[in-house]
Structures are given as C-alpha cells and as structure tokens.
Amino acid sequence: xxxxxxxxxxxxxxxxxxxxxxxxxxxxxxxxxxxxxxxxxxxxxxxxxxxxxxxxxxxxxxxxxxxxxxxxxxxxxxxxxxxxxxxxxxxxxxxxxxxxxxxxxxxxxxxxxxxxxxxxxxxxxxxxxxxxxxxxxxxxxxxxxxxxxxxxxxxxxxxxxxxxxxxxxxxxxxxxxxxxxxxxxxxxxxxxxxxxxxxxxxxxxxxxxxxxxxxxxxxxxxxxxxxxxxxxxxxxxxxxxxxxxxxxxxxxxxxxxxxxxxxxxxxxxxxxxxxxxxxxxxxxxxxxxxxxxxxxxxxxxxxxxxxxxxxxxxxxxxxxxxxxxxxxxxxxxxxxxxxxxxxxxxxxxxxx
Numbered sequence: 001x002x003x004x005x006x007x008x009x010x011x012x013x014x015x016x017x018x019x020x021x022x023x024x025x026x027x028x029x030x031x032x033x034x035x036x037x038x039x040x041x042x043x044x045x046x047x048x049x050x051x052x053x054x055x056x057x058x059x060x061x062x063x064x065x066x067x068x069x070x071x072x073x074x075x076x077x078x079x080x081x082x083x084x085x086x087x088x089x090x091x092x093x094x095x096x097x098x099x100x101x102x103x104x105x106x107x108x109x110x111x112x113x114x115x116x117x118x119x120x121x122x123x124x125x126x127x128x129x130x131x132x133x134x135x136x137x138x139x140x141x142x143x144x145x146x147x148x149x150x151x152x153x154x155x156x157x158x159x160x161x162x163x164x165x166x167x168x169x170x171x172x173x174x175x176x177x178x179x180x181x182x183x184x185x186x187x188x189x190x191x192x193x194x195x196x197x198x199x200x201x202x203x204x205x206x207x208x209x210x211x212x213x214x215x216x217x218x219x220x221x222x223x224x225x226x227x228x229x230x231x232x233x234x235x236x237x238x239x240x241x242x243x244x245x246x247x248x249x250x251x252x253x254x255x256x257x258x259x260x261x262x263x264x265x266x267x268x269x270x271x272x273x274x275x276x277x278x279x280x281x282x283x284x285x286x287x288x289x290x291x292x293x294x295x296x297x298x299x300x301x302x303x304x305x306x307x308x309x310x311x312x313x314x315x316x317x318x319x320x321x322x323x324x325x326x327x328x329x330x331x332x333x334x335x336x337x338x339x340x341x342x343x344x345x346x347x348x349x350x351x352x
C-alpha cells in the first residue's frame with residue numbers, strides 16, 4: 001500500500017500556546033517527515049468472492065482487535081460478528097438476526113472492553129453485550145437516548161452523538177453516559193441555525209470523533225481544520241489546528257453526492273469541502289486525520305499527528321474501517337473485483 005509522501009525529516013515549524021488550561025497546537029502546512037516515514041507490509045487477507053464460508057463476507061462494516069490479535073468483523077449483511085484468530089482462521093460467529101435476547105436487527109459498530117466483553121451497537125435500539133466466547137450477557141436499551149452514533153470506551157462508558165434538543169437550535173452534541181447509561185455530562189456541542197427546509201445543503205460539516213489511548217476523545221465538527229482533544233474526565237486539554245489548502249467541490253462531487261434535487265428545493269453548494277472527513281487513533285497516541293484530498297480512486301490523504309499534536313506526516317490510505325493496534329493496521333478494503341476483504345498490515349515507522 002502506498003502511504004507516504006515528502007522527503008526527509010524537518011524541524012517542526014508550528015507554535016504551542018497555553019490558555020485557560022487548553023494547549024493550542026498550531027501546525028504549518030508542511031509535516032515533519034516525508035517519504036519513507038511509514039511503510040505498510042501486508043501480512044494477512046481474509047475474505048473471498050465466492051462460496052458460503054465464514055470468510056465470505058456479505059457486508060463487513062466495522063472491526064475490533066483484542067490483545068491476542070483476534071479479529072472481530074461486524075458483517076452487517078449476515079447480522080453477526082465473525083471472529084478470526086491472528087492467522088486468519090475462523091473461530092466463531094457471535095449474534096444472529098432477530099429481535100430476541102442476544103439477537104440483532106441493525107448491527108453497526110463494535111467495541112471491546114477491558115473486562116473482556118464485546119459490545120455491539122444495534123442501531124438506535126440497544127447495546128448488546130457478549131463475552132468474547134460469544135455468550136450473551138445483557139442488552140441495554142438506547143431508545144430513550146436515541147443516538148445518531150455511539151462509542152464505548154474500555155471501561156464501558158458510552159459516548160453518544162445526539163441531535164441538540166433545544167427547539168430553537170439545530171446541530172449535534174456529544175454526551176457521556178456511564179456503563180449503566182446514567183447521564184454524566186455533555187462533552188461538546190456544535191450548534192447551528194435551524195435549516196431552511198427549502199434549501200438542500202449536502203456538504204455541511206459533520207461531527208467526527210475517535211477514542212484515544214487512555215479513554216480520551218478527539219472531536220472535529222467545523223468546516224475549518226480544528227480537532228479538540230478531551231481527557232477521560234471530559235475536560236478539553238488540547239486544540240490542534242493546521243494551515244491547509246481547502247479542497248474545491250467539483251461538479252462530479254455534486255453528482256456523486258446528490259442524485260436528484262427534490263422539487264421545490266434549492267441546492268446550496270459551498271466552494272470547498274470541510275477540511276476533515278474522519279478521525280482515527282492508534283494505541284501509541286497518534287491521531288490520523290483523513291482529509292478530503294484524494295490521492296487516487298478510493299485512496300485519500302491522512303495527516304498524522306504525534307501525541308503532542310505535532311504534524312508528523314501526510315500519508316495515503318484506502319478508505320474503509322481501520323484499527324491501529326500493536327504496530328499493525330487492520331482495514332476493510334475492496335479487492336480488484338470490488339469484493340470487500342479484511343487486511344492486516346505491519347506498520348513500520350522511521351522517525352529518525
């Protein structure tokens with residue numbers, strides 16, 4: 001996989017300021033490292049285009065990896081999590097389609113907790129808990145919360161992305177609940193004016209987030225290049241920014257996003273994409289910010305920041321769910337025939 005782009009290590013040229021307990025890390029356009037700073041070596045590929053075996057994925061969606069390097073694949077099409085060992089051998093399937101205890105209707109993201117539980121978000125309905133051996137433990141209803149999305153940290157706490165409930169506002173907020181879904185606090189809000197129902201705005205900034213090492217949270221939700229870092233107790237401790245060249249929205253981009261404008265509505269398209277399109281993090285404290293700058297096809301550029309928020313590198317990675325763990329990258333990708341497979345790469349950093 002092609003993944004690095006510049007030439008050699010540079011002195012960091014950004015600035016760091018501290019005020020009101022928040023460290024502001026302001027980066028320049030140029031990363032500290034370039035070509036060769038990170039290389040990926042493929043180690044494993046799981047999935048096949050034909051047949052009915054466990055590794056014939058219908059619609060793989062999210063991944064999780066435990067400390068023994070077992071790989072958990074949420075296959076939405078089969079309504080279950082398929083578990084493979086580090087060699088790629090199938091171990092077991094967890095969950096099945098249905099509405100009874102331990103059954104799933106619309107499974108989405110998956111999470112692993114420190115007490116060895118697998119937690120499956122069954123979209124809008126509940127969080128379903130299993131042991132890592134596949135035994136059903138419990139179901140927690142989320143209907144009173146009605147989340148758009150959730151993250152579950154290693155202690156079982158739940159971060160929920162919600163619509164702002166103030167009737168005079170639009171926008172999103174992130175709210176933290178304990179392991180029993182008791183409200184703890186609101187992390188951050190992104191209020192916006194109430195939208196005009198006659199105007200279609202398909203390129204508005206979205207909220208992106210990632211759990212960090214130590215159960216902190218990285219969040220972006222603005223059109224500009226801004227990432228806020230929160231500690232595990234909900235205190236904002238850092239803000240990362242970077243100078244950047246905005247990416248123009250083309251007519252082809254509009255055609256791919258909007259198939260048809262409903263009658264009576266007006267399409268409003270800004271000149272540029274929002275700066276950030278997703279966030280991920282690894283277990284060594286690095287943050288990966290996917291931008292809207294494409295390298296080629298389904299490959300997009302990601303900016304990599306070190307634990308201090310300094311801009312390390314610009315790399316190109318294929319789109320898809322990603323997990324960074326123990327110097328390995330796990331991802332869901334399309335092969336040459338368009339079939340989705342799970343891959344594992346060895347991650348090698350050269351930061352000298």
